[in-house]
Amino acid sequence: KKIRKQEEMIKESMRKVKYKIAVLSGKGGVGKSFVTASLAFALAYMGKRVGVLDADIYGPSIPKMMGVPPGTVYGTEDGRLIPPTAPLGVKVLSVGLMLPQEDLPVIWRGPLSSSAIREMLAYAEWGELDYLLIDLPPGTGDEQLTIMQLIKDLTGVLIVTIPSDVSGVIVSKAVNFVRRLGANIIGIIENMSYFRCPDGSIHYIFGEGAGKKVAEKYNVRFLGEIPIDPRISRANDAGEPFFLKYPDSEASKAFLKIAGNV
Ligand code: ADP
Secondary structure, three states, rough: OHHHHHHHHHHHOOOOOEEEEEEEEEOOOOOHHHHHHHHHHHHHOOOOOOEEEEEEOOOOOHHHHHHOOOOOOOOOOOOOOOOOEEEHEEEEEEHHHHHOOOOOHHHHHHHHHHHHOOOOOOEEOOOOOEEEEEOOOOOOHHHHHHHHHHOOOOOEEEOOOOOOOOOOOOHHHHHHHHHHHHHEEEEEEOOOEEEOOOOOEEEOOOOOOOHHHHHHHOOEEEEEEEOOOHHHHHHHHHOHHHHHHHHHHHHHHEEEEEEHHO
16 A cells, blocks of 8 residues: 555656656666766756656665765655755755765665665655656666666666677667567667777777667667766766766767767
8 A cells, every 4th residue: 555655656756757767787887877977967968957866776876976975865844855956956866865874785685675766756856857867776687677667657768888798698688678668768878988098099998889789780779989088987986977077078078969869
């Protein structure tokens, strides 16, 4: 009964969100959270009203990457959650924001974690949004499925990959996972595609064109390539939003282009 009520509340609040987009990757460490954060800023920069739900409870890195300090979620008297705002007014909710200490591991098991996400979604006060980006936990299992099913009229799914992923079965698995769910694939974003040396030469460290190829194979849109840039991991580790710190970087320009296409 409680679950049904929460699902009703989610439906109600999702009605005020125009586009609901889940961000998925076949495995961890490909930069899914970084892509989610940067895309959110790029959309906000274009004047959209944006929210980010960090559903990656095992490694909630969104708050740090977006410059939102822990302990800043406010609860109202009637139990609603007010998401804190990152720069450019992006609203952010994450289990990471509710942990008293940054270095506490989340040792919830699957079913418990999806009920935590359901509760966050049910009680969140997003207000009117153009975009809600949902950073899913890495992988294609029950957890991702449950979270995606919580949002009944999901607009679609963005798949984040790296070139060395693509040659294997990982992206194919992600594509098939989304299709089996009957959800729409908005497109594939390839992260860590290449490295540009100071002399301007481009090096395809993990191989060239793999993301495009797999997009063609599955007949989905290829949305763009994000280069490897040491400033990205440095900014992320320092808790400074990369997109805002280096708006003229190749990576940030790529995100702006992608934002115009989702
Ligand atoms: P995921 O969410 O897929 O687990 P993250 O977004 O947490 O991955 O990124 C993993 C690590 O790689 C982080 O330390 C991040 O700063 C770094 N990173 C992500 N994308 C890039 C990139 N294009 N260039 C350099 N470092 C990157």
